[in-house]
Amino acid sequence: MKLIKTIFFTVLACSAMAQNITISGKVIDRETKEPLPFAAVYILGKSIGTITNLNGEFDFHIPAEYRNEMLVISMLGYGNFESPVWAMLAPTFATIEMSVSAIVLKEVLVQDSLSGGDILQLALDNIRFNYPMKSFLMEGFYRDVKKVGGTYISLLEAAVEIFDENYEEPRNKFKLREGVRLLEVRKSIGYESRFTSFFDQDNLLEDLLLHNNIRYRQIEARDEMYQSMNREKNSYYNGHEIYVITHTHDYFLKMYIDKIDYSIVHLEYEAKTSNEVVDRRKGLVGRFAGLRKTIDFKRVDNRMYLNYISITSNVNWHDMKTNDLKFETELSQQLLINKVTSNTDERIRSVEKMRNYGLQYQDQPYNKKFWDHYNVIKETPLDKKIIEDLEKVAPLDKQFEGKY
Numbered sequence: 087m088k089l090i091k092t093i094f095f096t097v098l099a100c101s102a103m104a105q106n107i108t109i110s111g112k113v114i115d116r117e118t119k120e121p122l123p124f125a126a127v128y129i130l131g132k133s134i135g136t137i138t139n140l141n142g143e144f145d146f147h148i149p150a151e152y153r154n155e156m157l158v159i160s161m162l163g164y165g166n167f168e169s170p171v172w173a174m175l176a177p178t179f180a181t182i183e184m185s186v187s188a189i190v191l192k193e194v195l196v197q198d199s200l201s202g203g204d205i206l207q208l209a210l211d212n213i214r215f216n217y218p219m220k221s222f223l224m225e226g227f228y229r230d231v232k233k234v235g236g237t238y239i240s241l242l243e244a245a246v247e248i249f250d251e252n253y254e255e256p257r258n259k260f261k262l263r264e265g266v267r268l269l270e271v272r273k274s275i276g277y278e279s280r281f282t283s284f285f286d287q288d289n290l291l292e293d294l295l296l297h298n299n300i301r302y303r304q305i306e307a308r309d310e311m312y313q314s315m316n317r318e319k320n321s322y323y324n325g326h327e328i329y330v331i332t333h334t335h336d337y338f339l340k341m342y343i344d345k346i347d348y349s350i351v352h353l354e355y356e357a358k359t360s361n362e363v364v365d366r367r368k369g370l371v372g373r374f375a376g377l378r379k380t381i382d383f384k385r386v387d388n389r390m391y392l393n394y395i396s397i398t399s400n401v402n403w404h405d406m407k408t409n410d411l412k413f414e415t416e417l418s419q420q421l422l423i424n425k426v427t428s429n430t431d432e433r434i435r436s437v438e439k440m441r442n443y444g445l446q447y448q449d450q451p452y453n454k455k456f457w458d459h460y461n462v463i464k465e466t467p468l469d470k471k472i473i474e475d476l477e478k479v480a481p482l483d484k485q486f487e488g489k490y
Contacts (some may be wrong), residue, residue: 106147106459109171111180113142113159122161122184126384126393130156130168133386133426137394139464147459160324162342162352163187187322202331203312206341208348210307213300216349217253218389223432224248225269225425227462228445230290231472233416234281238475241482244445245269245460246291249434250301259302262292265434270456271448272486274476284367284403284415289444294419297379297397300350305339323351324385349390355379364401370412375400387428396420424461452486 113122121142128135129152138144146157152171159167164184174180200208225247232240247267256263286293299305311333318330326344328351333339342352357377365372377399384393398418404411465473473482 105150107150107153107171107175108459109146109148109157109174109180111144111182113138113144113161113167113182113184115164116183116185119183122164124380124382124394125159125161125164125184126382127157127159128384129171130158133428134424134461135384135393136424136461137382137422137463139469140466141464143464143466145461145464147461159184162323162328163321165322166324200317200329201312202315202317205317205329205331205343205348206305206315207307207312209341209343209350210303210305212348213253213255213303213350216347216390217300218250218391218428219252219254220429221249221251221431221433222391223427223430223434224250224392224423227422227424227460228291228294228420229463230417230419232282232285233418234279234284235413238472239279239281240274241472241476242271242273242445243457243462244271244291244448245456247434248295249430249432253301255303259304260296262296263301264295266291266295267434268445268448268450270453270460271445271450272452272457273446274482274485275479281413281415284365284370284372284401285417287444290417290419291421291445294395294397294421298381298392298395299353299355300381300383301392320345349383349385351383351390353379353381355381366406369406370403371406371409372401372403372415375402375414384423384426386426389428391426391428392421392423394420394422420463422461422463452483452488454483454486 113125114120115122123138123140123142125138125142126135127137127144127146129148132152132155134148136144136146148171153175155171157169157171157174159182161184163186165187167182167184228244228246230242231238246269249265250263296302305311314333314335315331316334318332321328321330321342323342326346329343329345331341331343337358338356340354341350343350359376360374362374363371364374377397379397381395382393383390396419398416401415402411403413403415476482476485479485
């Protein structure tokens with residue numbers, strides 16, 4: 087498949103002696119010119135990567151020693167973009183136009199007899215073959231943002247290491263198996279807001295990891311579930327044809343499954359508003375108003391590892407006596423895995439684990455030099471709105487430094 091490319095790259099710190107080089111660009115659809123969010127950006131054969139933001143933009147910090155490696159950009163439904171890193175070292179911005187896969191453009195006729203339920207059952211049965219069964223370590227970027235009544239009140243970002251023994255099915259599907267070590271953290275002063283108590287005060291990163299439905303086998307392996315799955319038109323990803331199956335009854339579930347080995351590549355979930363009571367605080371009752379989740383995996387050493395997970399949850403708070411709506415809260419969480427070390431002997435000691443307390447209670451000093459060269463999810467106009475709201479109190483850098 088031919089990709090039409092318009093490439094002008096910005097590279098920062100690209101001298102021969104530099105420790106890192108930074109490649110910046112924007113990924114768009116060739117025909118529509120629309121940005122492609124959450125495209126995977128990585129070095130072929132290496133375990134480091136990042137993703138594009140909602141505008142299709144990315145900044146990718148990589149070791150200078152990778153200048154002779156191959157840069158790859160992958161997106162569901164599109165053919166890969168590939169180019170040597172050294173060929174990108176031009177001093178201007180990049181726009182990368184990606185073409186929809188020819189497989190997707192054609193009217194695909196289902197030639198096999200597999201139903202949506204058959205594909206799901208094969209995917210669940212093959213988790214032990216497709217996902218890591220030896221210990222591994224992941225380095226990741228975590229972000230959570232809290233919003234009350236349309237105004238953003240807090241931001242927390244952290245660099246963490248996550249250790250796991252394997253993807254064996256746990257006995258308790260709602261008890262964390264991973265160990266987490268904190269590397270760096272920065273947070274706004276919104277965690278001291280009077281509205282903070284209306285959000286979960288637990289370890290939000292732990293809660294996010296527990297939302298990995300594949301790791302914790304939270305997709306029901308039973309006949310009723312298999313029968314409810316619909317088969318959609320096939321898609322394409324990273325050189326492979328992909329099955330697409332959906333569940334649309336009491337909630338929405340969409341899964342992308344590799345046609346070759348039945349590995350689950352991508353999952354999207356949305357729970358409908360139920361008005362179920364989830365909490366009671368200060369004379370108010372919190373009612374569930376929706377949840378959206380995306381989970382994406384990437385292949386490293388022929389196994390599938392978490393690439394990113396994002397969750398947005400909404401709760402509406404009503405007066406306990408009159409049931410009048412007082413305000414709405416929204417919690418957005420993201421975890422981007424920057425690096426995977428497979429089959430590792432390294433462990434996170436129990437004293438290092440982030441258990442029983444949240445990142446919001448950590449008081450490490452703000453390390454600006456670290457964050458300037460760390461792979462985060464690039465800012466978007468939405469992020470700028472977040473910053474505008476937060477900086478009504480004080481400049482964000484000053485908040486990070488505790489000098490407000």
